[in-house]
Amino acid sequence: MYTSTLTNRRSFIKKMAVLSAMTAAATMFPGIMFADEQERNLPKSGNLDWKKAPCRFCGVGCGVLVGVEKGKAVAVKGDPKSTVNKGLCCVKGYHSVMAMYGKDRLKHPLVKKNGKYVKTSMKEALDLIASKMQETIKDYGKNAVSIYGSGQWTIPDGYVASKLFKGCIGTNNVEANARLCMASAVTGFLTSFGSDEPMGCYEDIDHADVFVLWGNNMAEMHPVLFSRLLDQRLKRGVKIIDFATRTTRTSMAADKSILFKPNTDLAVANAICYEIIRNGWVNTSFVEKHCSLSKGLTNMGYGLEDKYSFKDKPEKIDFEAYKKFLEDYTPEKVEKIAGVSAKDIKYMASYYGDPNTKVMSLWCMGMNQHTRGTWINNLVYNIHLLTGKISTPGNSPFSLTGQPSACGTVREVGTLTHKLPHGVVMNKAHREHAAKIWDVPVENIDPKPSLHTVEMFRALDRGDLRFMWIQVTNPMVTMPKLKRYRDATKKEGRFIVVSDIYPTPTTDIADVILPSAMWIEREGMYGNSERRTQYFEQMVQPPGEAMSDTWQLIEVARRMGFEKQFAYKEETHIEEIYNEYRRHHEGKKHGMAPLEVLKSQPGAMWPYVDGKSTQWRFNSTYDPACSNGEDFHFYGKPDGKAVIWQRPYEPAPEEPDAEFDFWLCTGRVVEHWHSGSMTRRIPVLHRAMPEGYVELHPADAKRMQIRTGDLVKLTTRRGSMKIPAAVNQRGVPVKGQVFVPFFDENILINDLTLDAFCPISKQPDYKKCAVKVEKA
Amino acid sequence: MTIVIEIPAFMSVIYPCIKKTIKMPIKSYLAHPHHGKKMELYQTLSALSKCEVIPAENKDLLILVTDTDSSSEEDRLQEKLQAIDSMKLLAMVSGFNTTKN
Ligand code: SF4
Numbered sequence: 001m002y003t004s005t006l007t008n009r010r011s012f013i014k015k016m017a018v019l020s021a022m023t024a025a026a027t028m029f030p031g032i033m034f035a036d037e038q039e040r041n042l043p044k045s046g047n048l049d050w051k052k053a054p055c056r057f058c059g060v061g062c063g064v065l066v067g068v069e070k071g072k073a074v075a076v077k078g079d080p081k082s083t084v085n086k087g088l089c090c091v092k093g094y095h096s097v098m099a100m101y102g103k104d105r106l107k108h109p110l111v112k113k114n115g116k117y118v119k120t121s122m123k124e125a126l127d128l129i130a131s132k133m134q135e136t137i138k139d140y141g142k143n144a145v146s147i148y149g150s151g152q153w154t155i156p157d158g159y160v161a162s163k164l165f166k167g168c169i170g171t172n173n174v175e176a177n178a179r180l181c182m183a184s185a186v187t188g189f190l191t192s193f194g195s196d197e198p199m200g201c202y203e204d205i206d207h208a209d210v211f212v213l214w215g216n217n218m219a220e221m222h223p224v225l226f227s228r229l230l231d232q233r234l235k236r237g238v239k240i241i242d243f244a245t246r247t248t249r250t251s252m253a254a255d256k257s258i259l260f261k262p263n264t265d266l267a268v269a270n271a272i273c274y275e276i277i278r279n280g281w282v283n284t285s286f287v288e289k290h291c292s293l294s295k296g297l298t299n300m301g302y303g304l305e306d307k308y309s310f311k312d313k314p315e316k317i318d319f320e321a322y323k324k325f326l327e328d329y330t331p332e333k334v335e336k337i338a339g340v341s342a343k344d345i346k347y348m349a350s351y352y353g354d355p356n357t358k359v360m361s362l363w364c365m366g367m368n369q370h371t372r373g374t375w376i377n378n379l380v381y382n383i384h385l386l387t388g389k390i391s392t393p394g395n396s397p398f399s400l401t402g403q404p405s406a407c408g409t410v411r412e413v414g415t416l417t418h419k420l421p422h423g424v425v426m427n428k429a430h431r432e433h434a435a436k437i438w439d440v441p442v443e444n445i446d447p448k449p450s451l452h453t454v455e456m457f458r459a460l461d462r463g464d465l466r467f468m469w470i471q472v473t474n475p476m477v478t479m480p481k482l483k484r485y486r487d488a489t490k491k492e493g494r495f496i497v498v499s500d501i502y503p504t505p506t507t508d509i510a511d512v513i514l515p516s517a518m519w520i521e522r523e524g525m526y527g528n529s530e531r532r533t534q535y536f537e538q539m540v541q542p543p544g545e546a547m548s549d550t551w552q553l554i555e556v557a558r559r560m561g562f563e564k565q566f567a568y569k570e571e572t573h574i575e576e577i578y579n580e581y582r583r584h585h586e587g588k589k590h591g592m593a594p595l596e597v598l599k600s601q602p603g604a605m606w607p608y609v610d611g612k613s614t615q616w617r618f619n620s621t622y623d624p625a626c627s628n629g630e631d632f633h634f635y636g637k638p639d640g641k642a643v644i645w646q647r648p649y650e651p652a653p654e655e656p657d658a659e660f661d662f663w664l665c666t667g668r669v670v671e672h673w674h675s676g677s678m679t680r681r682i683p684v685l686h687r688a689m690p691e692g693y694v695e696l697h698p699a700d701a702k703r704m705q706i707r708t709g710d711l712v713k714l715t716t717r718r719g720s721m722k723i724p725a726a727v728n729q730r731g732v733p734v735k736g737q738v739f740v741p742f743f744d745e746n747i748l749i750n751d752l753t754l755d756a757f758c759p760i761s762k763q764p765d766y767k768k769c770a771v772k773v774e775k776a
Numbered sequence: 777m778t779i780v781i782e783i784p785a786f787m788s789v790i791y792p793c794i795k796k797t798i799k800m801p802i803k804s805y806l807a808h809p810h811h812g813k814k815m816e817l818y819q820t821l822s823a824l825s826k827c828e829v830i831p832a833e834n835k836d837l838l839i840l841v842t843d844t845d846s847s848s849e850e851d852r853l854q855e856k857l858q859a860i861d862s863m864k865l866l867a868m869v870s871g872f873n874t875t876k877n
Binding site for chain 2: 013014017018021025032034
């Protein structure tokens with residue numbers, strides 16, 4: 001029998017290692033037992049005080065336990081009670097607390113005076129922001145001010161921002177960086193179901209037989225969820241199909257990797273629907289009872305010009321018309337467009353079509369950062385609707401989100417120009433509902449959406465916008481066609497406020513820099529991909545004068561004369577704000593869990609009704625909001641039916657040609673969080689992935705005599721830069737494509753990308769533009 | 777600061793870089809034996825120095841904790857582990873960085 005002989009600090013660490021292994025084993029083998037004596041010997045917590053929080057980084061929303069010792073967060077472990085990650089974490093999660101302790105943390109406000117940043121008091125900085133905003137409104141009107149936030153905003157941050165700008169000031173110039181990552185998912189949900197966010201939940205992973213990953217490098221972007229897929233494969237032999245334009249770690253771990261030409265996922269999705277109909281795999285009774293069919297406008301353009309606008313005109317069609325439309329998408333025809341063999345298309349269709357196989361489709365940026373992003377979201381829903389594989393355990397089209405609160409804050413609180421916490425600004429009843437809770441005259445809320453993200457930066461360039469407050473995001477790394485927007489911020493008569501925790505290329509363009517309190521240095525909530533809202537308490541003090549983004553906004557709102565609407569007490573403001581916010585969503589369709597519940601457990605999923613989370617929406621067995629007496633009720637639509645959309649394949653706005661002969665695709669890596677401003681300050685992660693690179697296909701590299709480490713010159717119509725090559729390293733793009741990650745602020749790849757966007761969602765496409773590739 | 781770097785089981789495919797860049801003298805693993813080889817695997821692992829093994833009582837699984845003094849020692853141990861026939865899969869669960877006592 002095992003007996004431990006360890007006695008000192010090293011022995012403590014060793015016991016912790018055993019404990020971690022036992023926790024992981026218990027996750028994978030419920031009921032597993034080790035000798036009592038061994039478990040008794042293990043340290044419970046040492047001197048650490050462990051407190052629960054959602055992870056700071058991605059939208060998976062793992063539950064973590066943070067170990068606090070003498071006022072400092074010193075350790076992290078996965079929360080075994082969290083159903084999201086069951087005690088596991090990824091490399092970013094485990095190092096998350098280190099992101100708070102970088103040497104160059106911003107601790108005091110800085111104000112630009114005569115071209116130099118001068119340290120100032122928080123009071124003076126907040127006074128200046130409020131007076132500048134008032135002055136701008138007086139001189140240029142209320143639509144000359146704006147706020148640009150983030151899917152990393154906590155729920156209270158986004159809520160007070162929306163209340164201040166939309167409710168009090170009266171401008172819809174409220175946007176968040178989730179426009180750059182999730183907007184097509186939102187419009188996909190709204191057009192297909194009339195209600196945002198996935199109908200299923202992560203527990204679908206434990207039921208599905210086949211996983212189809214649509215342009216989704218889950219192994220790097222959603223690592224803990226991907227480990228759950230791999231775990232299911234070991235236990236139940238499930239199949240993982242990776243459908244992508246680049247071979248990644250996900251492809252290598254998948255059972256089958258299928259590569260397609262950029263933008264042609266639209267054609268492949270239609271071909272799968274064609275096959276489903278041709279083989280008689282349609283779930284006819286489901287479609288007849290629960291679906292309607294529509295088509296919209298085509299050849300919409302790509303939003304490349306300033307003030308571009310588009311409004312779709314949906315038109316009902318019948319099943320025969322839809323069937324006829326799909327005749328252009330036989331697997332054989334699509335093989336020629338997409339470079340995917342007809343056999344592989346039929347292979348994917350056969351899993352979706354088999355009534356005895358449960359299929360989960362997963363996607364993230366590949367489908368959302370797409371100039372036809374709304375369409376491709378619609379088309380994948382079509383596959384699930386035609387087969388009736390939706391809203392039941394294991395049958396689940398699942399749009400994953402990138403940021404920890406892209407769902408919770410941006411989509412649910414509604415920090416996009418057209419949104420309100422409940423509903424949209426265009427709807428009178430929704431405006432009245434919000435105005436009542438906000439205690440503002442309903443006329444304050446402008447019924448017209450104003451500037452979406454790309455247009456907001458264009459307006460800054462034109463001079464229509466004069467004041468911008470940027471919180472928790474780094475647009476001077478992440479905006480497409482970056483040079484135009486960087487130059488815009490430097491123009492005369494623009495005033496930029498940036499709230500952040502470290503200096504970044506975005507703080508470089510600020511007139512005022514406010515130091516923010518990060519994550520567990522304040523209290524808040526995030527909402528993850530599966531509609532789960534998770535609470536975290538303040539565990540440590542923020543450094544210097546750093547202040548939460550919520551409180552910064554409250555202070556400025558009060559200075560602008562909105563004391564009545566922002567009369568929250570400092571000690572209880574998060575609770576007061578959350579309780580006020582919950583009122584917007586009251587009811588069976590979107591009820592949020594009370595704060596006591598969020599404090600007592602690792603989150604709850606909305607709709608939270610009668611003390612219970614809802615795991616599968618639109619299914620009357622699980623969702624109390626279903627009221628049509630049928631098995632399913634898509635109550636987001638007035639007729640209770642989900643929409644099967646007729647959407648064609650259309651090419652990307654800028655495709656390779658004789659001069660710019662490659663595709664350029666950009667993306668992320670597992671070690672770094674987005675623009676790297678936090679993770680590049682964590683030594684282990686920085687060492688693991690120190691700098692950006694350009695991946696080439698080995699055949700292209702050989703032809704151009706480029707080897708790993710050689711400098712490669714990339715040129716697009718927007719600019720040019722030199723980047724070290726990576727051949728056969730982490731990922732391998734398809735021939736004729738290069739891939740560059742965007743985390744490295746010394747390699748601003750977005751100087752080369754194109755600011756084309758989906759006309760419906762207004763989300764830019766960072767995955768496709770034409771580039772010339774040369775050995776430097 | 778003690779930072780726990782816990783790598784989900786089955787994820788070595790996702791993190792090959794980690795092995796290269798992070799020095800973690802104490803590591804824990806889940807060792808999965810081939811069918812019917814649990815006892816053989818237990819004996820083989822127990823015979824290796826710098827290894828502690830904890831068998832599960834009711835499942836085909838062992839916990840392995842390694843505690844090496846240098847990267848060369850770690851590399852040598854890794855080679856020995858790779859060569860064990862009775863082992864189906866070795867999945868790293870955690871690595872702890874600590875100063876030597
Ligand atoms: S998968 Fe995402 S939420 Fe989970 S630990 Fe990693 S970064 Fe955090």
